[in-house]
Amino acid sequence: MLRWASHSLLILLTVPILLGTLIAILPAFGYFPTLGGTEFSLNAWRELIQIPGITRSIQISLLSGVLTPLIALALVFLYLASASGSKLDNWIRRLVSPLLSFPHAAAAFGLAFLIAPSGLLSRLISPELSGWERPPDLLIVNDTWGLTLLFGLIVKEVPFLLLMSLAALPQLQPSKHVELARSLGYRPTIAWLKVIAPSLYPLIRLPVIAVIVFASATVDVALILGPTLPPTLSVRVLAWFNDADLNFRFLAAAGAILQLGTSLLAITIWLCLEKLCAVLWRFWVATGDRGTGERLVFSLGRGAMPIVLLVITGSLAALLVNALAGPWRYPSALPASWTLLHWTNNFQNLLTPLLNTLLISVGSTFLALVLVIVTLESERQSGKLRSTATWLLYLPLLVPQIVFLFGLIVLTESMQWQGTMSLVIFGHFLFVLPYVFLSLSEAYRQLDPRWSQVASTLGASPLKSFWRIRIPLLLAPCLTAIAIGMAISIGLFLPTQLLGAGRITTITSEAVALSSGASRNLIAVWAVVQLSLPMLGFLAALTVPRLTWRNRTGMREIR
Amino acid sequence: MSKSKLELDKVSIALSGKQLLTVDSSVGPGEVLTIMGPSGSGKSSLLAYIAGFLAPVFAASGGVFVNGDDITTLPAERRRVGLLFQDPLLFPHLSIAGNLRFAIDDRSADKAKLIRQGLDEVGLGGFEERDPGTLSGGQESRIALLRLLLSSPNAVLLDEPFSKLDSQLRAEMRTLVFTKLRASGLPSILVTHDQADADTAGGEVITLEH
Numbered sequence: 001m002l003r004w005a006s007h008s009l010l011i012l013l014t015v016p017i018l019l020g021t022l023i024a025i026l027p028a029f030g031y032f033p034t035l036g037g038t039e040f041s042l043n044a045w046r047e048l049i050q051i052p053g054i055t056r057s058i059q060i061s062l063l064s065g066v067l068t069p070l071i072a073l074a075l076v077f078l079y080l081a082s083a084s085g086s087k088l089d090n091w092i093r094r095l096v097s098p099l100l101s102f103p104h105a106a107a108a109f110g111l112a113f114l115i116a117p118s119g120l121l122s123r124l125i126s127p128e129l130s131g132w133e134r135p136p137d138l139l140i141v142n143d144t145w146g147l148t149l150l151f152g153l154i155v156k157e158v159p160f161l162l163l164m165s166l167a168a169l170p171q172l173q174p175s176k177h178v179e180l181a182r183s184l185g186y187r188p189t190i191a192w193l194k195v196i197a198p199s200l201y202p203l204i205r206l207p208v209i210a211v212i213v214f215a216s217a218t219v220d221v222a223l224i225l226g227p228t229l230p231p232t233l234s235v236r237v238l239a240w241f242n243d244a245d246l247n248f249r250f251l252a253a254a255g256a257i258l259q260l261g262t263s264l265l266a267i268t269i270w271l272c273l274e275k276l277c278a279v280l281w282r283f284w285v286a287t288g289d290r291g292t293g294e295r296l297v298f299s300l301g302r303g304a305m306p307i308v309l310l311v312i313t314g315s316l317a318a319l320l321v322n323a324l325a326g327p328w329r330y331p332s333a334l335p336a337s338w339t340l341l342h343w344t345n346n347f348q349n350l351l352t353p354l355l356n357t358l359l360i361s362v363g364s365t366f367l368a369l370v371l372v373i374v375t376l377e378s379e380r381q382s383g384k385l386r387s388t389a390t391w392l393l394y395l396p397l398l399v400p401q402i403v404f405l406f407g408l409i410v411l412t413e414s415m416q417w418q419g420t421m422s423l424v425i426f427g428h429f430l431f432v433l434p435y436v437f438l439s440l441s442e443a444y445r446q447l448d449p450r451w452s453q454v455a456s457t458l459g460a461s462p463l464k465s466f467w468r469i470r471i472p473l474l475l476a477p478c479l480t481a482i483a484i485g486m487a488i489s490i491g492l493f494l495p496t497q498l499l500g501a502g503r504i505t506t507i508t509s510e511a512v513a514l515s516s517g518a519s520r521n522l523i524a525v526w527a528v529v530q531l532s533l534p535m536l537g538f539l540a541a542l543t544v545p546r547l548t549w550r551n552r553t554g555m556r557e558i559r
Numbered sequence: 560m561s562k563s564k565l566e567l568d569k570v571s572i573a574l575s576g577k578q579l580l581t582v583d584s585s586v587g588p589g590e591v592l593t594i595m596g597p598s599g600s601g602k603s604s605l606l607a608y609i610a611g612f613l614a615p616v617f618a619a620s621g622g623v624f625v626n627g628d629d630i631t632t633l634p635a636e637r638r639r640v641g642l643l644f645q646d647p648l649l650f651p652h653l654s655i656a657g658n659l660r661f662a663i664d665d666r667s668a669d670k671a672k673l674i675r676q677g678l679d680e681v682g683l684g685g686f687e688e689r690d691p692g693t694l695s696g697g698q699e700s701r702i703a704l705l706r707l708l709l710s711s712p713n714a715v716l717l718d719e720p721f722s723k724l725d726s727q728l729r730a731e732m733r734t735l736v737f738t739k740l741r742a743s744g745l746p747s748i749l750v751t752h753d754q755a756d757a758d759t760a761g762g763e764v765i766t767l768e769h
Binding site for chain 1: 610611612615634635636637638639640641642644646648649650651652661662664690691692693706707710712
């Protein structure tokens with residue numbers, strides 16, 4: 001029973017994604033029976049290559065797909081090389097999880113409100129420093145080459161890659177190796193880069209590739225920060241998909257396949273960069289150089305991470321100020337007065353999306369949690385650590401969302417399933433599952449097996465020892481996994497948008513929809529709601545175990 | 560008072576093709592069989608095999624009988640074989656009473672009374688609502704022993720249960736454990752490094768080679 005259920009984890013994860021991707025190919029080549037396409041043709045592709053600015057769209061997607069992981073990874077490595085074990089490091093380690101829960105759309109809005117010509121930053125330096133009495137005429141947000149998009153993605157992916165690295169590092173015993181290298185005369189930062197970096201990279205390669213796919217195919221962040229004339233490829237595909245003229249669906253399908261190709265190309269370029277870096281690194285190691293560049297690495301590593309943190313904090317501040325701002329003339333740094341009007345006026349509109357968001361995130365996370373626990377239980381009871389092909393867990397992050405969701409829509413439309421709550425919950429579940437598994441498996445596998453052994457020698461059935469011993473002992477990691485799962489679901493845009501057929505709205509889908517044209521105050525209200533939900537979840541995950549076990553000193557060590 | 564007997568019928572354990580040990584022995588009611596040997600000799604694996612949770616990397620054969628009943632293939636929770644580990648392993652999320660109640664079979668009558676009597680017997684009367692994390696090492700060991708006895712086992716396994724106690728406490732616990740086991744008429748197997756353990760146990764001693 002348990003074993004059967006644990007196989008279903010892999011099936012539920014892989015089948016929809018592979019099937020969706022395969023099915024998306026059919027309409028791209030003209031086959032779409034519900035729309036009268038019963039013969040294969042290349043019409044959609046002919047149309048696609050004639051779309052004005054399509055090359056530029058692909059270029060921008062490629063650019064952010066390759067540069068985002070490159071710069072984010074460089075920052076993370078330089079940081080780890082220079083700050084491991086320092087006070088700064090302790091601080092940042094604690095901040096990294098809550099930072100990760102900052103939803104993409106809210107982060108993008110915050111960044112836009114921070115760095116736009118009339119944004120918080122420009123107001124802070126005006127008119128004293130800049131001399132601007134009016135917002136400068138600069139295209140900062142939505143710039144033609146997607147540099148702001150790139151910046152936003154980097155700021156968002158640095159915490160992700162940092163968390164993945166921190167999770168993988170202990171098994172490499174970095175301090176031992178760095179000490180050894182230091183005894184050979186290497187400066188600590190150089191030692192880290194020469195000794196630890198090459199063994200750390202393979203361990204976080206999958207997350208890095210997930211970053212490539214996300215950065216090259218993101219829709220919500222690109223809608224908010226990305227260029228508009230022309231937009232990124234993924235944004236155009238969504239626009240074609242949503243076009244009232246259903247014949248655009250063929251074009252959208254071809255575009256989705258082109259997106260898949262673009263993401264694959266970005267990965268290929270990355271793999272070439274990997275080879276190049278390996279060669280350069282080998283040369284560098286062979287020089288035996290022990291200290292050159294140490295100061296540069298040190299200041300870059302220690303400097304960049306606080307800047308990333310400052311940008312995120314600044315974005316948060318920009319959102320809060322905008323959500324509460326009364327009249328606010330440029331270049332005043334702060335509004336003339338504060339008001340709750342944006343909130344009270346919107347309360348009615350927020351209600352349904354808020355309930356939907358909660359229902360979807362609770363539903364998808366609950367499903368994922370049950371499946372993950374069943375898998376880990378079956379692994380524990382069989383006594384064998386099944387090397388559940390970890391890369392399969394990453395599958396939903398390795399295929400561009402728009403591609404397999406497109407296929408799933410074609411499939412579910414023919415089953416009349418589209419636009420229902422259950423389908424949206426299932427769609428979210430696919431994205432929530434990997435995170436719940438990755439966050440819970442470590443704690444579950446590390447739980448001292450003797451607790452369960454004691455329980456069974458005392459005559460407790462497997463079920464009793466599960467509910468009365470293992471679940472309470474693992475309460476804190478379970479709640480953290482729930483908080484992470486819900487945070488992921490709350491931040492999702494495309495699955496809600498596509499599988500809900502626009503009929504099911506969440507805080508995120510509504511917030512992103514506002515990006516074209518709504519007032520900053522209104523957007524800020526939605527973004528603040530969007531980011532407070534995951535924050536509340538993490539807060540609960542932190543406080544509930546402390547309150548529950550306040551009279552149980554032993555539980556502090558278990559955590 | 561149960562009068563039970565624990566028999567090991569040519570129990571042998573191997574790890575990746577290498578034979579670790581073979582034991583063929585019978586332990587009567589209130590008797591203690593002591594097994595001594597260096598680490599890696601398979602002592603703890605023998606106890607895991609008898610208790611029913613030997614890791615699948617080991618290959619084991621032979622029969623385990625309690626009162627003539629073959630328990631070799633029963634799941635651990637139905638073997639009624641109690642086990643004392645090196646650490647007391649009191650469940651940290653339950654109170655003392657919660658730990659003890661966990662061990663008492665559901666059908667038995669007055670749990671509160673059993674717990675009160677038990678705590679009095681080990682000199683910890685009134686400890687019901689205490690947090691296990693606030694107990695001293697000796698107190699924890701006594702609760703662990705009481706918890707084991709309250710689960711009414713038919714046989715008991717001791718996996719170096721005194722090795723982490725300081726020397727005075729160790730002597731005290733030894734006396735307490737063996738007195739209780741003898742009084743309950745339970746057959747026990749003790750695994751240890753410490754000759755003094757074997758001397759106090761006073762039963763047959765098997766010394767394993769590496």
